[in-house]
Amino acid sequence: MRRLLQPDGSLVEGGCSRLGPEQLVEALRWMLLSRLVDARATALQRQGRFGTHSPVKGQEASVVGSAMALDPAVDWIAPSYRELPALVRHGYPLERILGRSMGRSPAATRIPDGVNVLPNQVALATQLQHAVGLAWGLRLQGRPGVVMAYFGEGAASEGDSHEAMNLAGVRRAPVVFLLMNNQWAISTSREVQSAGQFFRRAEGYGFAGVQVDGNDLLAVFEAATDAVARARAGEGPTLIECVTYRLSFHNTTDNPRRYLPPGWLERAECEDPIPRLEAHLAWLGLWDQGARAALEAEVAEEVEAAVQAALAMPPSRPEDLFDQVYALPPERVRRQRQELLQHVQEP
Amino acid sequence: MAERNIVEAIRDGLAFEMERDPRVLVLGLDVGRLGGVFRATEGLLERFGPDRVVDMPLAEGAIVGSSVGLALSGLVPVAEIQFLGFTHQAFQQIGPQLARYRARSYGRFGCQVTIRAPSGGGVRTPEFHPDSIEAQFVQTPGIKVACPATPADARGLLLSAIRDPDPVLFVEPQRLYRQGREEVPEGDVVVPFGRLRVARPGTDVTLVAWSAAVELCLRAAERLAGEGISAEVLDLRTLVPLDVEGLTAAVARTGRAVVVQEAPLSAGFGAEVAATLQEECFFSLDAPVARVAAWDVPYPAASLEGWYLPTVRRVVGAARRTVSV
Ligand SMILES: Cc1ncc(C[n+]2csc(CCOP(=O)(O)OP(=O)(O)O)c2C)c(N)n1
Ligand SMILES: [Mg+2]
Numbered sequence: 213m214r215r216l217l218q219p220d221g222s223l224v225e226g227g228c229s230r231l232g233p234e235q236l237v238e239a240l241r242w243m244l245l246s247r248l249v250d251a252r253a254t255a256l257q258r259q260g261r262f263g264t265h266s267p268v269k270g271q272e273a274s275v276v277g278s279a280m281a282l283d284p285a286v287d288w289i290a291p292s293y294r295e296l297p298a299l300v301r302h303g304y305p306l307e308r309i310l311g312r313s314m315g316r317s318p319a320a321t322r323i324p325d326g327v328n329v330l331p332n333q334v335a336l337a338t339q340l341q342h343a344v345g346l347a348w349g350l351r352l353q354g355r356p357g358v359v360m361a362y363f364g365e366g367a368a369s370e371g372d373s374h375e376a377m378n379l380a381g382v383r384r385a386p387v388v389f390l391l392m393n394n395q396w397a398i399s400t401s402r403e404v405q406s407a408g409q410f411f412r413r414a415e416g417y418g419f420a421g422v423q424v425d426g427n428d429l430l431a432v433f434e435a436a437t438d439a440v441a442r443a444r445a446g447e448g449p450t451l452i453e454c455v456t457y458r459l460s461f462h463n464t465t466d467n468p469r470r471y472l473p474p475g476w477l478e479r480a481e482c483e484d485p486i487p488r489l490e491a492h493l494a495w496l497g498l499w500d501q502g503a504r505a506a507l508e509a510e511v512a513e514e515v516e517a518a519v520q521a522a523l524a525m526p527p528s529r530p531e532d533l534f535d536q537v538y539a540l541p542p543e544r545v546r547r548q549r550q551e552l553l554q555h556v557q558e559p
Numbered sequence: 560m561a562e563r564n565i566v567e568a569i570r571d572g573l574a575f576e577m578e579r580d581p582r583v584l585v586l587g588l589d590v591g592r593l594g595g596v597f598r599a600t601e602g603l604l605e606r607f608g609p610d611r612v613v614d615m616p617l618a619e620g621a622i623v624g625s626s627v628g629l630a631l632s633g634l635v636p637v638a639e640i641q642f643l644g645f646t647h648q649a650f651q652q653i654g655p656q657l658a659r660y661r662a663r664s665y666g667r668f669g670c671q672v673t674i675r676a677p678s679g680g681g682v683r684t685p686e687f688h689p690d691s692i693e694a695q696f697v698q699t700p701g702i703k704v705a706c707p708a709t710p711a712d713a714r715g716l717l718l719s720a721i722r723d724p725d726p727v728l729f730v731e732p733q734r735l736y737r738q739g740r741e742e743v744p745e746g747d748v749v750v751p752f753g754r755l756r757v758a759r760p761g762t763d764v765t766l767v768a769w770s771a772a773v774e775l776c777l778r779a780a781e782r783l784a785g786e787g788i789s790a791e792v793l794d795l796r797t798l799v800p801l802d803v804e805g806l807t808a809a810v811a812r813t814g815r816a817v818v819v820q821e822a823p824l825s826a827g828f829g830a831e832v833a834a835t836l837q838e839e840c841f842f843s844l845d846a847p848v849a850r851v852a853a854w855d856v857p858y859p860a861a862s863l864e865g866w867y868l869p870t871v872r873r874v875v876g877a878a879r880r881t882v883s884v
Contacts, residue, residue, distance in 0.1 A: 263861055264685050315862025334686045335645070336617065369616035370648065397617050399593035405616045471592045530866040537856045548824070548854045552866060555873065 213455060214435060215425040219482070221491025229430045230437060231280075233498050237507070239280060239429050240489050243272035245511045246297040247486065249306070250460065252515055253313065257464045263313040266294045270427075270459030271394055273485030275362075276301070277432030278390050278452070281440045282360055288328040288350075290343035290361040292336070294392070298362070303327040306514070307521035316525035318532050328357070336367035340376035340389065347385035347443070358443040359387045360436075365453075366397025368413075369405045377451065381417035386443035388436065389451045393426070394458035395480075399471035411453035419449045426454030427485040430492075457483055530556050563743040566736045568710040569599045569675070571743070572717040573637065577607050579747070580635060583721060586613040587622055587639030587675075596641055597677060597736055619649035623674060627657050630670040637721055643678035643730060644687035650695075657726045658701030672726045673717075677733035679771045679821055680868050683861035684733075690858045691770070691822040696728045697798050697831065703727045703752060704798040708735065708773035711743045712796060715750025723752070732771035753800035757809070761791030764815040764878050767806070767832055769795040772819045772869065779819075779874035786875075788882055798828050806832070807839040814845035815881045819874055824852035846884035849877040 216227040223229065231239065246268045256262035268275055271294065279298035282289070289295070289302050300306050304327050312321040323329050330346075333339040343361035350357045367373060368391055380387050391410050395402045414421025420442065424431040432454055439450035457480035461468050468477070493499035534541070534549040541549075563571060577583045585600055585607075591614040594601030604612040615622050619640055626636040640646050646653060653674070661669045680689035696704050703725055707713040713731065720727035758773055759780050766776040773794040780790040793809055795802065810816045816836055818829035833848040851869045859867050 263683070312860075315860065318860070334688075335648070366617035369618045369621070371618060371620045372648075397588075398596065399589045399591075400614050400617065404614050465596075470594075528860070528862045530863075533854060533856050533859050533863050533867055542855075544825070545855050548856075552854065556866065 213423045213425055214431045215428050216430040216434065217428040217488060217492055219488055219491070221488065221493070221495040227430075230434055231430060233496065235280065236489070236493055236498070239276050240486070240493065241507060241511060242276040242297040242301055243486050243489065244508060245300070245515060246272050246275070248511055248515045249296060249310070252519060253310070254464060256314070256519075261314060263315070264463050264465060265313065266463040267460035268294055268296055270457045270480065270484065271392060271454075272297065273429040273489065274390070274392055274426035274432050274454035274456050277429045278360060278388075278436040278454070280433055281436035282358070284328060286328070286355070286357040287440070288330070288346060288357055288359040290330045290339045290346070290359055291332055292339065292362045292364060292367065293332050293334060294364075295362050299329050302329050304329045306518040307525070310518055311522035311525045314522050315528055316522060317528055318536070320525040337363055337370035337372040337376070339363070341372050343387050344376045344380045344383070344385050347380070347387035348383045351386055356444065357386070358440050360390055361387060362390045362392060364397060365391060365393040365395070365402055365405055365410055366400060368410055377413065377417045377449070380449040381419050384446065384448035386446070387449045388439040388443060389449060390436070391451060391453045392456065393453050394456050396458050396462065398462045398466060409453075411451055414451035419451065421451040421453070423453045423455060426456030427483045427488060429485060429489050456485075459484065560742045561745055562740040563710045563714070564737050564740045565707070565710050565713045565731065566597055566599050568714040568743045569717055569731065570601060570603075571745070572714040573600065573603060574606065576637075576718060576721045577603065577611060582633065582635040583637060584611040584613065584629070584634055585637050585639065586615050586626065588615060588617060588641050590614060590639050595639060597733065599675070600639065619645050620652050623649040623652040623657060626672045626674075627652065627660060627670050630672050631668055635671050635721060637673045637675060640674055640676040642684075642688045643676040643692055644690040646674070646676060646692070653696065653702065653728070654699030658699045660701075661725070662701055669724050670726045671724050673720045673729055674727070675729045675731060677731045677736070679732050679734050680858065680864050681734045681771070683864070686858070686860075689864070691820070691853075693728070693730050693770070693798060694822055694826065694828040694831075697828060701726070703800065704730065705752065705796065706730045706770040706798060707796065708732060708758070708770055708794050710741050712750050712756065712794070714743050715748055716752070716796060718747070718749045719752050722749070730770060734771045735774055738774070750796070752797045753802050755796055755802040755805040755809075756794040758792040758794045759790070761789040761813070763789045763813060764791070764817060764882050765810045765813045766790050766792045766817050766819060766874065766878065767795065767810075768792065768819045769798060769828070770821070772821050775869060775871060776819055776874060779871045779878065782871060782875050783878055786879070788878060790878055801831075801835070803835060803839060807836065810836055811840045811843035814843055815884070816844075817849045817851060817874065817877045817881055819851045819869055821853055821868060823855045824850060825855050827852055846881045849881050851877045
């Protein structure tokens with residue numbers, strides 16, 4: 213397993229970081245923002261003002277480190293549902309993402325034109341097939357983009373995962389499969405998913421597979437930039453397995469105390485990527501209490517502004533059910549739309 | 560007898576069958592230590608061990624496909640698909656395989672397999688979790704489709720499903736899982752397939768439903784009673800087999816029917832009910848058979864589901880119009 217950053221914040225023997233001071237702080241900023249959004253969204257969900265939330269907590273280095281290898285102008289993200297900071301960095305405004313979960317107008321919360329992000333995907337692993345087609349299509353048209361597709365170690369058991377990776381190898385599609393091995397698929401442990409190692413599957417598909425310490429921002433960034441460079445150079449896909457830990461519940465409906473072995477969470481918390489990155493910044497002499505407090509305050513303000521902006525968005529309307537189902541709606545569906553609008557107006 | 564809600568009744572039914580028949584095993588996502596995301600299999604792992612209560616890799620195709628093979632080996636799998644919307648990921652193993660295995664082998668191989676799956680809306684679940692796609696499985700002959708709406712039926716129909724030599728899709732109404740308890744028999748009491756239940760007697764109009772829509776119709780019937788309209792509520796219990804005699808006899812008594820489904824209107828099972836009624840008892844009908852359904856759009860985000868699903872008001876309106884013909 214590739215690792216560059218030691219838990220104490222120092223680099224491993226001979227290790228070298230590809231991220232300069234500014235980028236390191238930028239990464240930490242995204243990670244802190246993500247952590248704060250998790251807390252805020254969970255609190256709002258508990259008050260009945262937010263839909264189901266799947267926290268990123270614990271996986272921020274993997275999500276942010278991989279996303280920072282992308283150029284939002286040309287590259288694409290095919291997300292699952294646990295990659296919020298990657299989407300925001302790529303240009304999907306935070307208030308829209310939050311507004312979507314807060315039942316605001318779908319027109320106000322949709323992915324803006326020109327932002328190369330596919331919709332959140334709940335049907336596990338289906339997005340991998342789309343990512344391969346998208347990458348393949350970009351290549352056929354001589355367009356420069358690379359597609360980063362996120363999925364969990366649980367989703368990696370789905371047939372779609374095998375089909376997508378196999379095809380990507382055959383077509384040498386410019387796609388990076390970012391397998392987020394957070395050890396759990398709801399209550400199902402990683403051992404139940406596979407008797408082998410995830411990253412080794414790549415060999416069978418004929419492309420590169422690497423395993424990185426997913427709580428090590430530098431290692432994730434290195435693996436992702438190498439993979440993106442290969443894809444851009446026409447050398448095909450890469451499978452990156454980020455070994456990380458889900459430090460929260462699966463989502464706001466889940467209670468992990470029912471199934472986590474005693475001590476598991478406490479051990480995993482020692483690998484928290486945020487203190488590790490802060491220790492690295494301190495090791496570089498770039499970090500102190502004051503700098504942290506300033507960054508935290510800045511991020512808190514940004515999150516609060518996004519929550520307020522989401523609350524200020526118009527609510528969903530009955531016609532939103534109908535308006536983007538077809539480009540050319542059948543007459544019968546138009547009539548149903550009328551019927552609903554009449555119905556909601558009646559007392 | 561014991562007071563049970565639907566989840567408890569299912570859990571009890573599973574345990575009863577596993578105790579009675581050592582060939583029965585339960586497999587699915589998170590069914591072991593967690594006891595399933597709705598706790599329907601809670602306690603079974605501790606009681607029956609990991610060979611009979613199996614946490615599966617995250618692959619619905621593997622859950623159903625291997626159930627076919629487990630059945631071929633002589634076992635009786637009860638597979639849990641976490642939500643009915645994720646049977647799509649297993650569809651190539653359900654319609655074309657599980658359902659047709661007996662026909663393909665001309666009876667040499669049958670598949671005694673039950674697939675349990677929660678379904679239905681109104682509980683603000685994420686995308687694909689609330690979709691009512693039961694009618695899709697009516698179009699793949701060879702598999703039976705059960706849709707209980709009460710705790711006693713959940714247990715009794717589940718026993719029938721597990722014992723049925725044919726494969727069964729067992730659709731569970733997630734909105735009603737914990738909504739209310741009733742007396743549920745504890746022993747070997749089955750509810751046979753293909754016999755509908757009169758959920759509420761009435762004389763002016765017949766409301767026909769299955770799964771959680773039965774509960775909706777009961778509320779609508781209550782409202783209609785306040786207006787002096789006596790509505791009978793039929794719970795079909797199983798879509799395959801459909802109780803054609805019971806259905807036509809009941810509708811012939813009132814001469815008026817409203818079919819209510821949570822699925823989108825077009826080509827839903829309600830269309831099958833309406834077509835059957837006009838074929839079987841056209842001359843007993845005093846009004847066209849009405850349908851109340853979700854719209855022909857994908858199941859929307861939670862904030863919109865109240866406008867998507869059929870409501871008491873829409874059922875009442877349809878019943879009123881039907882009665883006034
Ligand atoms: C096809 C499909 N089956 C089942 C589910 C229900 N489900 C949602 S998340 C999840 C676990 C996913 O685990 P993993 O892929 O490891 O991702 P993680 O949640 O750990 O990020 C399951 C079973 C689903 N959303 N889609
Ligand atoms: Mg996982």
